[in-house]
Amino acid sequence: MIKVVVVDDERFSREELTYLLQKHESIEVIGEADSGDAAIMKTIQLQPDVLFLDVEMPKMDGMEVAKAVQELKNVPSIVFATAYPDFAVEAFRHEAVDYLLKPFEEEQLADAIARLEKKFGADPEVHTEEVKPSKLAVEGEEDIYYLDPVNVMYVYREDRVTKIVEKSKVHETKWPLKEVEQRLKGYSFFRIHKSYLVNLRYIERLTPWFNGAYQLELRGKDEKLSVSRNYVKDLRKQLEL
Template identity: 60%
Template structure:
């Protein structure tokens, strides 16, 4: 695991931030690097501080938690989001923004420990003694009463559509309920790159990159009809990864 996981606390109630700060400080590998009391400030501080995780309240002045989460997901490197709120009715909506968990106030330490474990799992990675070793493992996808095990090297691209994640290979398309963020983390040892908030591509299948409108690009993939849109926020990093 990494030496430390950086956290931004966002809540308009000062004492709620203090309570959560106290609970997280008891976990020595968590580092509170900033606080915010509204959604607008949360977005600005996330851009400035680049936290690994944002604990985000829902009901706040100026910009609420859901609106802030939507803005955070637009960032090139979005943080993990944990909603921490007194309102259980927003839980279903929260996971539309790929939240890793939904904590209810007053905080229950058992539930918080479960959240902590989910966060730690996202930042854990097996040690590799040789970087040139080809990663192994298959992606499990449930469908049609069966479990399909997909070779990540055969996946061309993945995109989020409504409430499903679509996994596209040269031969077939599969549906998964796994959030795109979690799938991106699982596939991190392979050649996948996010070109849009809702699209991951396998860089091994990239054939051509063409300038389009307003700083966006069109990406052509081997064996696929049509092109994918590349958000201008990702273009520079994409070119850096593709070019020798």
């Protein structure tokens, strides 16, 4: 279990985030704090693995808390959870695992938890026997298409529809992207953005863009895909010898 303390000066925000976190089997919310000072005390007392930390708080804000806990013996990981997008660059200077924006989207939160599970080795499915399917079944309006995952170039989520892109055809499914990602586990797919998965075998070029993000070119496709800076480092590790 990943032990979590939720820090936010607004009670309803704490309660909402705690409720959403408790839906995940790998997460145990062991405490809450309503101020920066209380967050540090809870961290010392409870030794959490992760702080879900609001940025804008009176007296001591979330950035100051993140800096202060770096001095503790057992330093927790930080996930910032805030209504303000402007602090993202500073947040990642504190080596934040993720930066979530209010109102919280369950898919965005699930992505953050997946990164935590990978970091702490707490993925509840790691110890289960995996059976890799030979085909990816996608239901159309009248037919069921069986796709060879090797031929899928990338997958993305748009307007509550997940689109599965082959070289000459695009299939649509109502499965959430997280479900498709799980079904493709064991094949060479990698998340490059909260809304995109890409098949590593088709990657041809990675080009710096701006603010630490990159653009990705795929063999046989004209369009360029954006790689979020949160994923660039791990993507390069996957691609390079």
